[in-house]
Amino acid sequence: MTAAAPALRQTAALAWRSIITTIRLPQAWFPALFFPLVLMAIFTASFGGAPGAVPGFPPVRGFLDFAVCGAVIQGVLIAGTSAGAAFATDIEGGFFDRLVASPTSRVAILTGRLGASMALGAFQAVLFIGIAWAFGARVQAGIAGFAIVLVIAVLFAAAVGGLGVYLALRTGSGEAVQGMFPLFFALLFFSSAFFPLETMTGWYAAVAAANPITYLVEAMRLEVIGGATPGTALAGIGIALGLAVITIGASALALRRRLRVAA
Amino acid sequence: MTAPAVETHDLVREYKGGVRAVDGVTLRVGSGGIFGFLGPNGAGKSTTVRMLTTLLRPTAGTARVAGHDVQEDPDAVRRRIGVALQDAAIDPYMTGRELLRLQGVLHGLPRADCRARADDLLGRVGLEDAADRRVGTYSGGMRRRLDLALSLVHEPVVLFLDEPTTGLDPTSRVALWEEVRRLNREHGTTIFLTTQYLEEADQLADRVAIIDGGRIVADGSPAALKAGIGDPLLTVTAAEGSSPDDIARVLARFGRVVPGSVSGGAGVRLPGGSAAMADAVRALDEAGVQFQAIDLAEPTLDDVFLACTGRHLEGAGEAPLPA
Numbered sequence: 001m002t003a004a005a006p007a008l009r010q011t012a013a014l015a016w017r018s019i020i021t022t023i024r025l026p027q028a029w030f031p032a033l034f035f036p037l038v039l040m041a042i043f044t045a046s047f048g049g050a051p052g053a054v055p056g057f058p059p060v061r062g063f064l065d066f067a068v069c070g071a072v073i074q075g076v077l078i079a080g081t082s083a084g085a086a087f088a089t090d091i092e093g094g095f096f097d098r099l100v101a102s103p104t105s106r107v108a109i110l111t112g113r114l115g116a117s118m119a120l121g122a123f124q125a126v127l128f129i130g131i132a133w134a135f136g137a138r139v140q141a142g143i144a145g146f147a148i149v150l151v152i153a154v155l156f157a158a159a160v161g162g163l164g165v166y167l168a169l170r171t172g173s174g175e176a177v178q179g180m181f182p183l184f185f186a187l188l189f190f191s192s193a194f195f196p197l198e199t200m201t202g203w204y205a206a207v208a209a210a211n212p213i214t215y216l217v218e219a220m221r222l223e224v225i226g227g228a229t230p231g232t233a234l235a236g237i238g239i240a241l242g243l244a245v246i247t248i249g250a251s252a253l254a255l256r257r258r259l260r261v262a263a
Numbered sequence: 264m265t266a267p268a269v270e271t272h273d274l275v276r277e278y279k280g281g282v283r284a285v286d287g288v289t290l291r292v293g294s295g296g297i298f299g300f301l302g303p304n305g306a307g308k309s310t311t312v313r314m315l316t317t318l319l320r321p322t323a324g325t326a327r328v329a330g331h332d333v334q335e336d337p338d339a340v341r342r343r344i345g346v347a348l349q350d351a352a353i354d355p356y357m358t359g360r361e362l363l364r365l366q367g368v369l370h371g372l373p374r375a376d377c378r379a380r381a382d383d384l385l386g387r388v389g390l391e392d393a394a395d396r397r398v399g400t401y402s403g404g405m406r407r408r409l410d411l412a413l414s415l416v417h418e419p420v421v422l423f424l425d426e427p428t429t430g431l432d433p434t435s436r437v438a439l440w441e442e443v444r445r446l447n448r449e450h451g452t453t454i455f456l457t458t459q460y461l462e463e464a465d466q467l468a469d470r471v472a473i474i475d476g477g478r479i480v481a482d483g484s485p486a487a488l489k490a491g492i493g494d495p496l497l498t499v500t501a502a503e504g505s506s507p508d509d510i511a512r513v514l515a516r517f518g519r520v521v522p523g524s525v526s527g528g529a530g531v532r533l534p535g536g537s538a539a540m541a542d543a544v545r546a547l548d549e550a551g552v553q554f555q556a557i558d559l560a561e562p563t564l565d566d567v568f569l570a571c572t573g574r575h576l577e578g579a580g581e582a583p584l585p586a
Binding site: 006009010013014017020021024025094095097098099100101102103104260 | 316317318320338341342344346348353354356357361365366368369370371397413
């Protein structure tokens, strides 16, 4: 057995625990599924008739096709905040101590939680696109396009999960992590998650144009509404990957710091 | 030869602002016994346990647990210890069985062993019927028993129990004591137990160290510590027609009078114990001194604590008694 095998098994077991405790706690999963879908429905009902009539709107079959990727990203953001809060609760409640006082791999403590976030992100992407599909939306780039949307969603879930875990390790408080949520939400609204960049003006457009989430959503959306190129796909994957590397790297340092100060 | 279960030398933990929660603790706990670490809230018990279980780095000094240094080889320590910390860290949304199996995986047990171990431990702590219920529905006593089972999944050599019965009702407390004794007797697991309850240390531990203000103030078997305090205390309360002084005069023949030991009577340290008590009663009768109540009290660990710190343990942390 290689040295990595126990860590992999511990990661799987801890990810499984994170997933089942999320499923069993409705307040952990309900907002992450319900709010993005409601927002998607409201936007679609409000603007659904005439996206083409708004200047700057890309050619699109219907607003639902346009909105579904924003909903996935929003759902992943909400789920990541819950994951961070749950990790902080583990620290507050002592589960973290139980892990640290056992020979559990320190890497698995992080990868277990992040693995669960990635699995839940994939589930959200499949569910949301499936629902949009049932209401008539179609992925123009086909199966390959859907796969790219899924990859970006999963990488972004890892990035947000990493941020949540980082905040949990630095604050050690579930409430503090949950309290960061409005900030994440602002980040989402100052992006092209719900409306195209071309419809925005002034400073708002400038902020959205500088927001990495804009390009991430754009890359996913082009796969759905058509117009994606290998370049846009790679940019989206690259940005999601870059964000994941930054936040997971930061959370790994925060874990080391916490263990060094404490243990 | 087995290494001592716990061996510390001048262990210190200083928190921000220079507060020394643990201030030079030197301990040697042999393998195979039940060791009681007794002290009031805030005395440094939990901080010591956190250092011994690799959760907290000592500011100074050394500690070896199950033969391994907690700082140089923490993973070797972690493989050999079981830890049940204060406020059982138990996931309310998982079942007892799920948590036990997860703990098995975290300790690297093969899958089949995880299942078998979980079933075995659930039986041992009497949680078979609740095994598939979420822990959120468990009572406080059930949680502690599950916590105990979780700390035993990998058959540790040394088990750390940090205030295992705090907040439990008397029945659950006694049941947990019984489980701890059985574990020590049948599996030879060394138990390092912290408690703020005198009775718990007295009932369970074959050796007790008393900690106060981060320092060890007494260390020995409960019997030896109590014997060090002195002889049992005989107190006699005067009845109508006699005075405390009359009683004191008679009792002084049998031992050293302890002023203020009982109101409306007198007390004396009685070297002869219960055998001498009969003589004392006869002497009171012969002297014609009327009395209404008589009591012989063995020294308690509270007397030990009082002698060492000038305070009673129960409710310690309040102002010291006037000397």
